[in-house]
Amino acid sequence: MSEFHCNICATELSTELIQIEKKYDIDVAYVNCPECDNRYNLMFDNKNTIRIKNKIKKVKEIENYLQLQLYREMLIVEDDYYRQTYNDLPEEEKELIGEYQSDIDKQKLKEYNRTIKDKRYDFKDLLKLL
Numbered sequence: 001m002s003e004f005h006c007n008i009c010a011t012e013l014s015t016e017l018i019q020i021e022k023k024y025d026i027d028v029a030y031v032n033c034p035e036c037d038n039r040y041n042l043m044f045d046n047k048n049t050i051r052i053k054n055k056i057k058k059v060k061e062i063e064n065y066l067q068l069q070l071y072r073e074m075l076i077v078e079d080d081y082y083r084q085t086y087n088d089l090p091e092e093e094k095e096l097i098g099e100y101q102s103d104i105d106k107q108k109l110k111e112y113n114r115t116i117k118d119k120r121y122d123f124k125d126l127l128k129l130l
Contacts, residue, residue: 052076
């Protein structure tokens with residue numbers, strides 16, 4: 001719960017007091033101070049602002065999707081680096097160390113793969129944002 005104060009009487013106001021009215025095809029979110037009845041308009045929305053907010057939401061979803069792909073690839077690349085470093089070692093050192101063991105968290109990799117598979121985005125999704 002977020003709180004703020006009335007500029008007139010300093011009464012503490014809360015987001016729980018937010019009301020919405022539709023006027024001129026515009027949604028207006030506002031708060032009326034319970035003490036002095038002063039009105040504070042907080043946000044104005046119409047079809048265009050709602051459409052843009054939905055695009056922003058989609059962009060954030062795509063960004064999250066790309067972050068998951070990045071994290072997954074970074075895990076794989078890191079493991080590949082260490083595997084190749086191990087392979088470059090002389091045979092005597094390999095015998096001392098033993099068999100190469102991947103350090104990838106298999107469960108985390110499965111989670112990334114499942115989430116990435118469930119939320120596929122492509123170029124068409126990006127074109128819709130324009």
